[in-house]
Amino acid sequence: MQRLIGAHTSTAGGLQNALYEGKQLNCTAVQLFTASPRQWKPNPVSAEQIERFLQARRETGIECVVSHAAYLINLASPDSETRRKSYEAYLAELRRCAALGIRYAVVHMGSHPEFETGMQLLIENLRQLLAEMPQGVCIAMETMAGQGSALCYRFEHFAQILEALPDERLVICADSCHLFAAGYDLRTAETYEAVWQEFDRLVGLSRLQVWHLNDSKKPLGSRVDRHEHIGEGELGANAFRLILNDPRFVRLPMLIETPDEKRFAEDLAKLWEMAGD
Ligand SMILES: [Zn+2]
Secondary structure, three states, rough: OOOOOOEEEEOOOOHHHHHHHHHOOOOOOOEEEEOOOOOOOOOOHHHHHHHHHHHHHHHHHEEEEEEOOOOOOOOOOOOHHHHHHHHHHHHHHHHHHHOOOOOEEEEEOOOOOHHHHHHHHHHHHHHHHHHHHHOOOEEEEEOOOOOOOOOOOOOHHHHHHHHOOOOOOEEEEHHHEEEEEEEEOOHHHHHHHHHHHHHHHHHHHHHHHEEEEEOOOOOOOOOOEEEEEEEOOOOOOOHHHHHOOOOOOOOEEEEEEEOHHHHHHHHHHHHHHOOOO
């Protein structure tokens, strides 16, 4: 079995470069931005870009690619114009993913000062996206740290979405830093197991299809999202050992987004060692 361990690599100079960088870093999976993450309306991908990307995929042998949607996107925004732009931007993201053969488009769940209103706006946008999105792609909903008025930092919040929209194209991207900041303790075998029992009961383990592996600068339950290098934060190495050696997760893409990309190789080497491969 091939492990899918990698990093969020750079697309500077072309989408294909994320794959070549990933190959250099010994990645078997990569995450990338299919367009500038700070732009509302990037151009759709051209036939030439797609060709170069598919060629890089063949050359590097990296088949597992995950996209991360733009940070501007807030599908639950209280401002209707921002909400509409967010919808259009994420739909365009899903279309670019389909064109590039990328299965997962990770998205942040947005924020709203009134939690319940925000959840309803988010659910309505997701309902519309499911109706309009192309085939072959999934909406990968990221577990959030719960900073400010962010939605979806508790498993119950995802359960609420899935109850309204029981669609298998809605999947979960678990971020170890965000889970921990939100109050889910992954540090010991006992607390770790309790977290996944709860996840399974509320969401269902089969929904979890992507991992972001980041350590946390901030303590358990701080609800502050600050990534740290693997094993150097409040989460610590044992949590990553538990995740990497959990038979429920060994086939899932596991991607780092640690703060300094110059240290990606170091972080990845630690993960490969912990995975024992
Ligand atoms: Zn994210």
